[in-house]
Amino acid sequence: MKDLAERGKLIERPAHRAIRDYAAKLGYRDLIYLNVGEPDFSTPKNIVNAAKKAMEKGFTHYTEERGLVKLRESLASKIRAERKVEVEKDGILITNGSAEAIFIALMSLINPGDEVILFKPYYPPYLSCVRIAGGKPVFIPFNTETLTPNIEALKEVVNEKTKAIIVNSPCNPSGVVYDKDVLKTIAEIAVDKDLYVLSDEVYDRFIYNGSFYSISSFDKNLERTIIINSFSKTYAMTGWRIGYLAGNKELVSNILKMRGAVNVCVNAISQIAALEALKKSSEKHVKKMLAEYAKRRKFVLDMLSKVPELKCPKPDGAFYIFPNVSAIEKDSLKFTMYLLEKAHVVVSPGNSFGSNEHIRISYSCSMENLRKAFNRIVKAVKEYKAKT
Ligand SMILES: Cc1ncc(COP(=O)(O)O)c(C=O)c1O
Structure with a gap:
């Protein structure tokens, strides 16, 4: 057979996905998954019922390519x-989820050789999408203690080949929420150097301290900023595959052409569900879920304070923590494997997100399982220390 496209070789399967597959094969009955990047709650009933009704009424055909007018309005x-x-x-x-938005936005912006700024630690698909588009990822380092981006480094690397910056606040995997001042500096650099900004805001409701600020607010007419968001996290709708992007009409029309190459529209039933999600009646469900995440976050941070070897600032957003494990193990994958085999707890190695010093722990899991998992992690870390 002839070779497959070279393009496929540009993308590696991230270690955090491979670990999940490996863990499932081990057959441990008491495994606890803290590697999960999705809400563990069910989609609120009002949303499910709206979708059921739509199906029964025969709302099962293609919609407008851009999406239902009412939903977009x-x-x-x-x-x-x-x-x-x-x-x-x-x-x-x-x-189809914000995942599609990220892909088609980058496909319509990036020419081969264009540089795209990624702040470490980053959500892995950004890297894959930039590479598939033929772009060159340029990484901005972060402070490995505070997990905040090194903005001075950004000023140094931007050059005439730079085309776009991807901002993700609150950040997956670190949970860091970017300060308004940091966002302002990034926005000013974007204007000064004529760059596009992709603002991935899928965790905008997951804020435990302070408030969310969107970098788009510095670009009143969305001349260069594309907002990317999703129903997946806020409304526990990951499986419905629905998200969106927002920008100026010309830019969005161009992105629509890319989408036309792979899909006609988003599934009609999910669009009705999304319309319902935006109604006031969903808000009480969202608030309830957010209150539960806040409780879990507090518990996880309290537990971590008992393990000084796992250094972790208190992240203000998302549902992840990103402790630095380098005081006990320099290789995040090795430490992940140790926790898997010793504690039967699955976490994600930081190398998938651009840092081998960290691991990502998701607290999108019941308090009962968090309690069990953290008791085991505390014990396993003590034993690791004794071993080395
Ligand atoms: C930062 C970030 N962006 C985008 C996505 C994609 O989510 P979806 O395609 O379900 O909207 C995720 C999912 O984990 C994410 O963490």
């Missing part, structure tokens, strides 16, 4: 109110 008015930017319904594109 609703999102445009939400974004205008919350971000204080100008956006119309035709500046919104409903996508």
Whole structure:
């Protein structure tokens, strides 16, 4: 057979996915998965019921390519109110999760050789998408203690080949929420050097301290900023595969062409579900889930304070913590394997996210399992220390 496309060789299967597959094969009955990047709650009932009704009524056909007009109008008015930017319904594109939004946005922006700024630690698909588009990822280091980005480094690396910056606040995997000042500096560099900004805001509701600020608010007409968001995390709707991007009409029309190459529209039923999710009646469910995450976060941070070897600042957002494990083990994958085999707890090695000194722990899991998992982690860390 002839070789497959070279493109496939540009992407590695991230270690955190491989670990999950490996763990499942081990056959341990008491495994606890703290590597999960999705809410463990069920989708709120009102949303499910709206979808059921839509199906029964035969709402089972293609929709407008950009997405239902009502849904886009609703999102445009939400974004205008919350971000204080100008956006119309035709500046919104409903996508198959924010994952598709990231891919098609980068495919329509990046030429081979263009440089794209990624802040470490990063969400792994950014790297894959940049590479598939033929772009060159340029990494901005971070402070391995505070987990905050090194903005001085950003100023140094931007050059005439730089095309775009990807900002993800609150950040997966670190949980860090970028300060307004940091975002302002990034926005100013973007204007000064004429760069596009992709702002991945899928965790915008997951804030435990302070408030969320969108970098888009520095770009009132969304001249260069593309907002990317999703229903997956806020409404526990990962399996419905629905997200969106927002930008100026011209840019979004171009991105729509890319989408047309792989899909017609997002599934009609999920769009009705999303419309329901945006209604006030969903808010009480969202608040309940957020209160539960806040409780879990507090518990996890309390437990971690008993393990000084796992250094971790208190992240203000998302549902992850990203402790630095280098005081006991320099190789995050080795430490991940140790926790898997010794404690029967699955976490994600930091090397998947651009740091071999850290591991990512998700607290999207019941308190009962968190309690068990952290008792085991504390014990395993003590034994690791004794062993080495
Ligand atoms: C930062 C970030 N962006 C995008 C996504 C993709 O989510 P979805 O495609 O379900 O919207 C994820 C999922 O984990 C994420 O963590």
